[in-house]
Amino acid sequence: MSERWFKGLGKRPRFKSIRHYSGWTYPDSAGFKIESEGENGHLNLSKIGRIQMRGQAKYWGKPTTCTIVYRNGKWYVSITVNVLEQVLKPDILPVGAVGIDLGCKSALSITDGENHQLFDAPKFLKKAEHLIKKASIDKRRKRAPNRKKKIKASRRFKKAQLKVSKLIQKVGNQRQNWVHQVAAEIVSGNSFVATEKLEVKNMTRKAKKGKRKKQKAGLNKSILDVGFGMLRSTIKYKVEQIGGVFVEIPTRQVKPSQTCPKCGHQHKKTLDVRVHNCSVCGYIQDRDIAAAEVMLYWAKGILPGLGTSLEGADVASSTASTTKRKQAGSMRQLGQKKRQKSQSNFANYKLEDVETSSSGEAS
């Protein structure tokens, strides 16, 4: 910091007490040493000492970087490790293939063409919302910090603030936990997943006017509460990790919610139409399931009426899966895509008693 000051670039260096640090990183393995085989263990930090850590890494390897983070009154360490690629692949790929529609009525609508499954979105934020509001109001009554007026935050303010951020973090943890469970369940039986190329940003954009405004707002809130972006990327990550195929359907080209999975007939549906009822072939199905079917069939190259090429779709695949699944022509492009090697893994640990050994009292 001070280097910038001496060059006349930055602000004058200010004394920073320990509570102004939210963490730091060891860029190479010189400053830290980890005594662990992936579960619990100890962390040796230079100039700080030996600290017990709690947690478990899914995959373990040689530690390369180490980051210490202070969040919500607790210290955490995030360790990057090099993982051998073979560790990540199961011997036998699960054989299932599914299409997934990420919606608002049900968080996920999953189909393999015969069996359908709906996952409801747990409303973690909605459940905790009133608690967060109450705690925030409580916080506002305490003396907040104001640097201009040189007012320090009161002890009660800090305490109240901690309460608020803990509540918010809990919602985040619950959501993450749920996302991982759902993704793990999907991947346990399927190695071929087709889903919409979804841009959450667009979906959460406010409807400008009219009757749809309220509808859109409700959809937005449920989208944000589920964390679809996280859900999608977790499913993708897990599918790719086992060497499966993750197909992203180009929404504008395929129009999953406007297309009949049985005959390919396209018919525009507004958001409030919950049932797919084909006027051409008479196929009746839940709107979201029908959309998931369209995605699955399109990815497999068996959607009637439309081209059967995977061109335009983002396909993540591995050579292992393409040799195992001989899905004829539409799969030919899969092998061309390079396999992304996920070699790095993060292991997050909670530090047990770093408060006492590091000089800073976390107040």
Ligand SMILES: [Zn+2]
């Ligand atoms: Zn039809």
